[in-house]
Amino acid sequence: MNLTLEDIQAREARHILQTYRRQPVAFIRGSGARLYDTAGREYLDFISGIGVTSLGHAHPTLAAAIAEQAATLLHTSNLYYHPYQAEAASRLAQLSGLPRAFFCNSGTEAVEACLKFARRYWYTQGAKERTRFVALAGGFSGRTFGSLSVTHDEHYRAPFAPLLEGVTFVDPDDPAALEAAVTDRTAAIIAEPIQGEGGIRPLSARFAAALTEACTRTGTLLIADEVQSGLGRTGHPFYAPVLGLRPDLISVGKALGGGVPVGAALVSERVAQAISAGDHGSTYGGNLLGTRAAVVFLTELMDRGLLDHVKTVGVHCERRVRALALKHPVIVEVRGVGLMRGLQLSLDATPFVDEARTRGLLVNRTDEKVVRLLPPLTIEQADIDRAVDLLDAVFAAVAAEVRA
Ligand SMILES: Cc1ncc(COP(=O)(O)O)c(C=O)c1O
Incomplete structure (x- = not known):
């Protein structure tokens, strides 16, 4: 054309x-x-x-891999196995310390998965009242209903109300507000280690310490939204550990496929144990093309x-x-x-x-x-x-x- x-x-x-x-x-x-x-x-x-x-x-390596994959096999669905999901997941586990991955097609879907898995974790524990989320002022986690519910900007939210119930926003300069907001009704705190859309704002060491303290005090899960800051962008595999954080869940996307749409929710073993077959799914998620692209990217990042x-x-x-x-x-x-x-x-x-x-x-x-x-x-x-x-x-x- x-x-x-x-x-x-x-x-x-x-x-x-x-x-x-x-x-x-x-x-x-x-x-x-x-x-x-x-x-x-x-x-x-x-x-x-x-x-x-x-x-x-x-x-050249990514282009060749995509071309070869397109000429071999693009998609079979999650009804069947193929070689690349486990390969990409094991590399992500090596990078993040979180042993399991759920693959999807975008950052917002990765966040949706993390929110669902956090709720599912508490449901499985029998703590059905632990459904609330704490998110940060200035935070951006996507545009679908769950991720929009933990995105702060009123301009994005207001026309689509009502959003998910039970989300409290806390100023990332105010550890005391975090302390007050996180209770034994909180399923998870979600935070970008460096707020991207919010203006490239790394969390302070003081606030990161307060996050850890709040999670330890109440058992609340921590979701690090590393869709923008993760996968080498900062010169570190992920930025949460640089701040001393140990998330139970990490959302990734963007860089992972180098341009091929692929995202993932990375999950700790304790959360993974609470998830059963049928709890979540995606027709396209983890398809051969996306996960093969992810393997190429992760190989460049980790081995090259x-x-x-x-x-x-x-x-x-x-x-x-x-x-x-x-x-x-x-x-x-x-x-x-x-x-x-x-x-x-x-x-x-x-x-x-x-x-x-x-x-x-x-x-x-x-x-x-x-x-x-x-x-x-x-x-x-x-x-x-x-x-x-x-x-x-x-x-x-x-x-x-x-x-x-
Ligand atoms: C931190 C963060 N989370 C989630 C998203 C949503 O990702 P996507 O646009 O791929 O759905 C973004 C997009 O900018 C982001 O920066």
Whole structure:
């Protein structure tokens, strides 16, 4: 198809449900950290499909595995065995310390599964009153009813009320509020170790200690939503353990399939023992294509040095963005770890994101005033330098415009 951006926009305006505010560009090809639009223009991709294309675009090993799998066998359902679920699950167990996985197709489904498994755990224990959840202000865990119920933003929630009953939100700067909210009616606390959509905000050590304390005091389960922060994004397999947390359940998605939709709920043995056949399921979940892609990604991460690579370039990225913040007063704070970075601005981030795109750099805006950087995990140091140089020019240009 040789369509222009305008052709695509006109068709979408007629036939696509208008749930997204898209930026005016259509991509047709990618290679590594580069994307190419319908006019053949090149962009440096520092958002990687919101943390998804972890190996970059058109990664040769992933592309070959997907092509081979498509030509061999795509899907058989969970009525039958195939080789890749267990392979992906055993690698995830090695990375997370949680021995069992339930596969699904997205982050929101991974969170739904974790919420259901937490309730099922208490139901099996005979504690049928333990149905409540505690979630965090600023948290984002998805858009389906369960995950939306533990997502904080009123803008996403209000039109869809009533949501799941019994969810209490706690300010992540307020350990005392957590202490008060978690009771022997709480099934689980759900927390992103680094809030992603909320503006790249790592939990404090003090709050993490309060989480552990609340779980120990009441027996409440801890769900770490690592859909964005997990699987090497921070230079660590997961960020919860870096904070001293020992979750019973971890939700993963995004990076896992490198662009092929696959998510998973990772489950401790004590929770797993409470789950029976038929408690949860998915027609597509854990299909050959998705789990084979996951095996390719996990092999790169664990055996081919990708995790060490993120550690190294993540430090370089931090150094460069901190220097950028010293130069541009509009950047009031730099947050994040590894290749998950947020530049907190004193102004709306939209004009900065738009200017960056005009100059051939893709980043995005989150929490209104935050420029978010989520490059592919394979990003090279030279491309980090290039991105930061482009941002330098962007901040100078937009700041000059704002002053004018
Ligand atoms: C922490 C977190 N959890 C869950 C989700 C939902 O994932 P998905 O969009 O794949 O359903 C997201 C998506 O941004 C996320 O960042």
